Amino acid sequence: MTDASMVRFAALAVVTFNGVALSAQERVAALEDIHNQTELDRAITELDRQLFDAFNRCDLKKFDSLLDQNVEFYHDQGGVTLGHERLRESIKNNICTGDTQRVLVPGTLKIYYMQGYGAIEIGVHRFLHPQTETTNGTGEASFVNLWQYKGGSWKLSRALSFDHHAAQNPSQGKP
Numbered sequence: 001m002t003d004a005s006m007v008r009f010a011a012l013a014v015v016t017f018n019g020v021a022l023s024a025q026e027r028v029a030a031l032e033d034i035h036n037q038t039e040l041d042r043a044i045t046e047l048d049r050q051l052f053d054a055f056n057r058c059d060l061k062k063f064d065s066l067l068d069q070n071v072e073f074y075h076d077q078g079g080v081t082l083g084h085e086r087l088r089e090s091i092k093n094n095i096c097t098g099d100t101q102r103v104l105v106p107g108t109l110k111i112y113y114m115q116g117y118g119a120i121e122i123g124v125h126r127f128l129h130p131q132t133e134t135t136n137g138t139g140e141a142s143f144v145n146l147w148q149y150k151g152g153s154w155k156l157s158r159a160l161s162f163d164h165h166a167a168q169n170p171s172q173g174k175p
Contacts, residue, residue: 031118031149037111044111044119047147047154048104052125058096064088068148068155076141076162099131105140114146118154121145126167140167 028050029043047066054062067084074080081087094100108124127139146158 068157101128118147138167
């Protein structure tokens with residue numbers, strides 16, 4: 001192998017390794033690469049999409065990859081869940097039935113930069129129950145997610161889900 005081909009091989013190996021290491025967030029900009037509100041909105045909206053795509057499909061490995069080890073989840077009806085293992089188990093036991101789908105209510109997402117930390121995400125989401133829609137109905141709640149950028153990746157560090165109630169216009173926000 002020539003020196004030039006060795007360099008190309010090494011570069012390809014690094015790119016491939018980095019691609020694997022960051023595959024869960026490959027389309028999300030690093031905090032230091034975000035220079036305006038549009039870029040911040042794009043990054044956090046993508047993180048929200050990835051987190052709840054994993055939630056809706058019960059992809060616990062992907063879901064867990066987006067959580068900080070010490071994540072704190074506060075739910076007005078379910079109480080407090082501390083740590084990524086407990087939150088993952090809670091999702092596995094309560095959401096992975098195939099009858100809960102989270103949908104972001106269009107037009108409700110607000111994202112704020114947090115200096116030296118990451119971002120705050122605020123919005124309203126709906127929870128659909130496709131298998132038992134007539135008995136469970138569609139629920140709605142407000143949420144606040146705190147995203148931290150550390151160690152080269154974004155992690156959900158704090159989440160609050162509150163003001164759970166029946167949705168007033170459940171057809172809005174259905175996929």
